[in-house]
Amino acid sequence: MxxxxxxxxxxxxxxxxxxxxxxxxxxxxxxxxxxxxxxxxxxxxxxxxxxxxxxxxxxxxxxxxxLKDTLEKLKASVDKQHPLYMMITEHDSILGFLQQLEQLNNKIQCMDKDSIVEENVKNLGELAKNLISAENHHLREEDALFPELERLGITGPTRIMRMEHQELRARKKNLLQLSEQFDSANLDEFKKQVDDNAKYLIFNLRDHIFKENHILYPSALESVESSEKWQEIKDKCDEIGYCPFSEV
Known part of the structure; x- marks a missing residue:
């Protein structure tokens, strides 16, 4: 075939x-x-x-x-306190949230005025909050990792990642607002807006994570050669803080 x-x-x-x-x-x-x-x-x-x-x-x-094996090799090449190891493991959690969102959106799209499931709306809000709680992950990239890459001349990928972060932030907030302002009288519009924002996040955040895991992070590991510099990045990461789901 x-x-x-x-x-x-x-x-x-x-x-x-x-x-x-x-x-x-x-x-x-x-x-x-x-x-x-x-x-x-x-x-x-x-x-x-x-x-x-x-x-x-x-x-x-x-x-x-x-590319799962390639990513596992990258993780195996650094210790568990390394900034990249932490970012990759956080990506795993975020991907899990996206999988839950995909399943939940399918359930929401099946709701009608005779079978509204309030639990679905509640779960949408919880998932939106989980996705929003990844903010420190993005901040550590933007304020700790990206500046060093830009200092080394790697500016294109980081510029794109920053732009994508902004749009992803807006979409996560949209989902939370939809869950908080649910109006059963406007069920069709609610379903349409959830579907639009959920599908955007599912596709674009997965794609974003793919590019970081398999392009940006390997480039960073290759370009930032000094262990002292990685320690500086780690110190800045510690200062910014981690996510509720981070393995710290």
Whole structure:
């Protein structure tokens, strides 16, 4: 079967709510046949063929599955107190929140005026608060890690990450406001707004984490050679503080 066609089929199933675990064997078989470059080209082709960007969010899951071993090697190359180790483990928690959000959004989209589940609205607020609680993670990147990379001439990626942080912050706050201002009389609008913000976060935050884990962080580890400099970054991270879910 054509690789693009097979990939489209897997993405369609993921977008319909099927979990990555349920099609793990098929995904593994596909990953053995397609390179990261081909995967990127497939993504471009799918967009050109009319697939919405937010419906490509399953690609982030596949990307991460492909490069899981590479990420584990990076973690193994530093100690558990290293700034990058901490940031990667925090990413794992954030990805868990996104998986919960994807499942919850599917439930919310199935609600109608005769079957409103208040627990879903409550859980939406809790998930939004969990995502917002990652703020110190972003601040440690922006104020401790990025300045050193920019000093070394790595400015493009950090500029993009800063811009993405701003938009992601706004979307997280939108979800929280939606949960706090839920009006059953405007259920359709509520569902539409939740779907828009949830899908944006699920796709873009996963993609953001992918770029940091597999491009920015490896570049940082390669570029910042001094252990003393990493200690300075660590001291600044400690000063900024960590997240409620951080392993400290």
């Amino acid at each position: 054509d690789k693009i066609k097979a990939l489209t089929g897997i993405l369609t199933r993921l977008n319909n709510g099927e979990s990555i675990e349920s099609i793990k064997d098929e995904t593994k078989d596909l990953l053995e046949k397609i390179s990261p470059t081909e995967l990127s080209l497939a993504e471009q082709k799918l967009v050109e063929d009319g697939m919405k960007t937010e419906d490509l969010r399953g690609l982030c899951v596949i990307h991460m599955e492909m």
